[in-house]
Amino acid sequence: MSAESPTLSPPETPRRRAGVTDRILSVVGSYHIAVVVFLFMILLTLLGTFSQKTLGLYESLNIYFTSWVVPAEHWIFGFIPLPGMALLLAIMFVNLLAGGVLRIKKNWRTIGNVIAHLSMLGLIAAGAVSLWYKQEGHMRIFEGETRDKVQAFQDWVLEVQEAGGSDPNVYIIHEKDFRTGSPAETTTFHRTGWPFELKVSGYQKNATLSTTGHPAVLAGARHVDGYTLLPLPVNPQNEANLAGMFLDVVDLSGQTVGQTVMAQIVRDGEVVDLARRPFSFTAGGRQFTVNLTRETWEVPFSLRLDDFIATYYPGTRKAKEYESHVTMINAAGQESKFRIWMNNPLRDSGYVAYQTSFDSDSPPGQERYSVLTVVKNPSDQWPLYSTIAATIGLLITFLTKLTRFIRRNAVPAVPATPPAA
Amino acid sequence: MPASLSSCCNLLTLGTTVMLLAGCSRVDRVEVTASRAPFKNELPPELGLSGIQRYHNQAQSLLRWTVPDGWNFLPATEFRQLNFDFGPNRDGEFYLTMLPIASGGGVLENLNRWRQQMGQPPMAEADLAKLPVKTIFNRPVPSIDISGTFTGGSGPMMAPAPPKPGYRMIGAIFEAPGYLFTLKMTGPEALVAAHAPKFDAFCQTLGVNALSPEEK
Numbered sequence: 157m158s159a160e161s162p163t164l165s166p167p168e169t170p171r172r173r174a175g176v177t178d179r180i181l182s183v184v185g186s187y188h189i190a191v192v193v194f195l196f197m198i199l200l201t202l203l204g205t206f207s208q209k210t211l212g213l214y215e216s217l218n219i220y221f222t223s224w225v226v227p228a229e230h231w232i233f234g235f236i237p238l239p240g241m242a243l244l245l246a247i248m249f250v251n252l253l254a255g256g257v258l259r260i261k262k263n264w265r266t267i268g269n270v271i272a273h274l275s276m277l278g279l280i281a282a283g284a285v286s287l288w289y290k291q292e293g294h295m296r297i298f299e300g301e302t303r304d305k306v307q308a309f310q311d312w313v314l315e316v317q318e319a320g321g322s323d324p325n326v327y328i329i330h331e332k333d334f335r336t337g338s339p340a341e342t343t344t345f346h347r348t349g350w351p352f353e354l355k356v357s358g359y360q361k362n363a364t365l366s367t368t369g370h371p372a373v374l375a376g377a378r379h380v381d382g383y384t385l386l387p388l389p390v391n392p393q394n395e396a397n398l399a400g401m402f403l404d405v406v407d408l409s410g411q412t413v414g415q416t417v418m419a420q421i422v423r424d425g426e427v428v429d430l431a432r433r434p435f436s437f438t439a440g441g442r443q444f445t446v447n448l449t450r451e452t453w454e455v456p457f458s459l460r461l462d463d464f465i466a467t468y469y470p471g472t473r474k475a476k477e478y479e480s481h482v483t484m485i486n487a488a489g490q491e492s493k494f495r496i497w498m499n500n501p502l503r504d505s506g507y508v509a510y511q512t513s514f515d516s517d518s519p520p521g522q523e524r525y526s527v528l529t530v531v532k533n534p535s536d537q538w539p540l541y542s543t544i545a546a547t548i549g550l551l552i553t554f555l556t557k558l559t560r561f562i563r564r565n566a567v568p569a570v571p572a573t574p575p576a577a
Numbered sequence: 578m579p580a581s582l583s584s585c586c587n588l589l590t591l592g593t594t595v596m597l598l599a600g601c602s603r604v605d606r607v608e609v610t611a612s613r614a615p616f617k618n619e620l621p622p623e624l625g626l627s628g629i630q631r632y633h634n635q636a637q638s639l640l641r642w643t644v645p646d647g648w649n650f651l652p653a654t655e656f657r658q659l660n661f662d663f664g665p666n667r668d669g670e671f672y673l674t675m676l677p678i679a680s681g682g683g684v685l686e687n688l689n690r691w692r693q694q695m696g697q698p699p700m701a702e703a704d705l706a707k708l709p710v711k712t713i714f715n716r717p718v719p720s721i722d723i724s725g726t727f728t729g730g731s732g733p734m735m736a737p738a739p740p741k742p743g744y745r746m747i748g749a750i751f752e753a754p755g756y757l758f759t760l761k762m763t764g765p766e767a768l769v770a771a772h773a774p775k776f777d778a779f780c781q782t783l784g785v786n787a788l789s790p791e792e793k
Contacts, residue, residue: 328611347609
């Protein structure tokens with residue numbers, strides 16, 4: 157928290173530079189800012205919590221808790237702007253740094269206070285690193301199968317790749333960039349060296365394909381190549397939403413050289429992987445492909461599911477415990493065996509693999525696959541270290557206060573001399 | 578008002594202005610910068626696929642229908658999105674195809690191909706209007722009903738099947754925007770006669786729809 161007045165630095169010497177610095181620190185590290193930030197945090201927590209009922213957890217997190225500014229459509233009464241939690245935490249970081257670390261008088265009495273403030277800075281920094289650098293996805297492994305790729309739970313991406321070109325890289329367009337508030341809006345994507353631009357329109361957060369026999373098409377809805385895009389109700393559980401959009405490819409002369417509808421197909425309750433059957437087009441004499449998929453990345457090891465064991469509560473299909481016995485194969489081909497079960501993840505190479513789900517549709521004893529959540533987070537352990545530091549800092553502070561209190565209130569020693577006769 | 582409080586108010590005003598600008602802005606032109614290297618053993622994607630080729634195995638998911646009693650539901654093939662057989666010897670066939678018009682030809686071309694399979698001469702475009710109609714997707718659709726020797730194979734790119742005398746073919750064909758639907762039943766005459774009403778019943782239940790994950 158901001159500096160306590162008794163521990164502030166003594167009045168500055170009349171040096172102009174020091175005075176300006178102190179004034180700046182005084183403003184940015186003031187209690188007033190801290191109070192305003194806290195009030196906004198309480199407000200955002202309330203709004204974000206209530207909104208989960210309609211928007212779902214993921215959307216609420218995006219709108220209120222990981223944004224710099226709350227999107228305009230979620231402002232209070234539609235016109236009162238709201239800062240996002242990321243912005244508030246950034247302000248709080250500066251406020252704490254200025255008021256709780258830089259301005260505070262540093263001596264043995266305030267050391268606990270400084271440690272506690274530093275630990276809070278560490279917590280905020282952990283959140284920021286996690287927000288920007290954390291990768292989280294899942295790995296679904298059938299028994300006997302080996303996997304080395306992780307697929308995101310939430311984020312759809314468009315993958316653009318040149319076929320047979322000099323650049324083998326796959327270019328990624330994230331959903332946050334093509335997500336629009338209205339299907340009528342178009343977002344154009346370009347890149348130096350590409351002989352075309354991609355125009356994404358008709359974005360639907362949850363949609364599916366249909367053929368042109370659908371009444372919507374007969375009523376005039378857009379269709380391409382025999383298919384149209386039908387919006388579905390947005391599911392509050394974001395991972396259940398299947399993004400869809402129309403894609404138009406325009407070459408540098410402005411001529412449309414390709415168009416398609418991009419969406420997913422669901423069969424037997426599972427999204428069919430169309431990754432190997434992308435939309436392709438030719439522009440500037442070069443062939444390119446575009447594919448809509450969940451963001452996928454490789455991990456520097458492979459996991460083989462040797463065995464999956466689930467136990468159920470008697471007479472129910474409710475899982476009591478479930479665990480995966482896996483073999484990890486590293487880049488050098490060395491194998492190590494691990495058991496992954498609830499709250500006991502596998503930690504290796506900067507990755508953490510948690511047991512999160514399994515094939516619960518199959519009969520007990522015949523589960524086909526296990527689902528592991530795989531996370532790479534550079535700040536994975538920072539909250540733990542920060543919390544330990546905060547505990548130490550607060551203990552020092554409280555013990556210091558307690559010692560001072562005891563000393564101040566100590567009963568003076570009774571003189572040994574006998575009372576006068 | 579204390580100086581720091583005044584400064585806070587100024588900061589709040591500035592922050593509100595920035596938020597108003599940031600919250601209302603939308604970027605509609607984006608440079609693509611993120612990329613990944615190809616995965617190990619990542620196969621090159623197929624090129625030049627049409628919509629039907631990209632989605633053909635999944636087309637069943639886009640349709641609704643009720644399987645008539647006595648029909649066996651078979652796996653889809655590249656050109657038969659719905660595929661059934663029927664009869665004690667399972668020699669009666671019924672299937673539905675959906676093909677992009679560019680690759681599937683037109684209504685007249687397909688009708689004449691079917692007529693040819695039954696040993697009938699081609700018909701003129703003017704005769705289309707004289708054909709009986711069936712109702713599919715709540716719209717009138719031209720249909721044929723021909724008896725004769727069936728010489729059709731089991732699909733494009735397949736070797737011709739041996740002639741089958743005493744066969745009957747019932748078919749219906751229509752275009753939706755950009756798309757050609759065909760429904761065709763073939764089999765021994767007596768068998769097709771027994772199942773002909775089920776053709777119409779099937780058409781009544783057929784719908785083109787979107788399926789949500791929940792519906793599956």
